[in-house]
Amino acid sequence: MTIPPAFDPARHALFVDFDGTLVELVDDPQAVAISREALVRLADIQRESGGAFAVLSGRRIGDLDRFLAPLRFAAAGVHGLERRETPEAEIVRLAGPERLDPLRAAITAALAEQPGLRLEDKGTALVVHYRGRPELKGEADRLVEDAVAGDEGFSIMRGDHIVEVHLAGMDKGRALHAFMMAAPFLGRVPVYIGDDTTDEFGFGVVKELGGIAIKVGLGESVADYRLAAVDSVHRWLGAETGNA
Incomplete structure (x- = not known):
């Protein structure tokens, strides 16, 4: 395991995933907590880096605000389909929920036949969860693929016990790149920490920009550096613990 170099607030910009990076993965997504x-x-890092700190997550920004209160921060939610350029800015949604209505109806109908799966409706994305039922992974994949039916206007992303579908053309890498084009991120070296397959898009962009990509946990990754688990992330950032 290659431990990343120390974070330097004078020249780095910090981007972090949420679930599995700042908080532990749990069966109930609403039960996560941070110390x-x-x-x-995190507030110290934000201040020391001149505001060059953002959270990139598959969650909605409103959910991130609730879990990380009272911290205010730049963020990309739903893999970049929601954006808040600065802590004080309004949340901008790059797509409306109505575009997903046909898929929403198809997935909801299919789930009625499979009670072991659960739908999370993020408005701009639909997520089928199979946490606690790993044997249903194939069924979750098939259900979402059938709903999309090869429509190239949608993108299917597979994460930790989830299958997610949203409009094509956006991911965490594109969101990170957009942040890096403007102050306070512009001219800094990006550092991105994430744990899931969806974070690989961010790792790729960070490496293209000459930054530091940090994978949390096991599994294949394009990231050059590793941290073992959530508590390792918080120790690397300089906090004593990441658990409540």
Whole structure:
């Protein structure tokens, strides 16, 4: 395991995933929690880096705000389909929920026949969860693929016990690149920490920009550096613990 170099707030811009990176993965996505010490450290990093700090997540920005309160931060939610350029800015949605209506109806109908799967409707994305039922992975894949029916206007992303579909043309890498084009990120070296397959898009862009890509946990990755787990992330950032 290659430990990443220390974060330098004078020249780095920090981008972090949420689930599996800042908080542990749990069966109930609403039951995650982060320690006060970790929140204080993130606020310190944001201040020390001149605001060059953003959270990139598959979650909606409103959910991130609730879990990370009282911290305010730049963010990309739903893999970049929601964007908040600065902590004080309004949330901008790059697509409306109505575009997903046909898929929403098809997936909802199919799930009625498979009670072991659960639908999370993010508005601009639909997520089929099979956490706790790993034997249903194939069924979740098939269900979403059937709903999309080869329409190239949609993108299917597979993560930790989830299959997600949203409009094509956006991912965490594109969102990160957009942040890097403007202050306070412009001219800094990007650092991105994530744990899931969806974070590989961000790792790729960070490497293209000469930055530091950090994979959390096991599994194949294009990232050059590794941290073992969530608590390792918080220790690397300088907080004592990442758990509540």
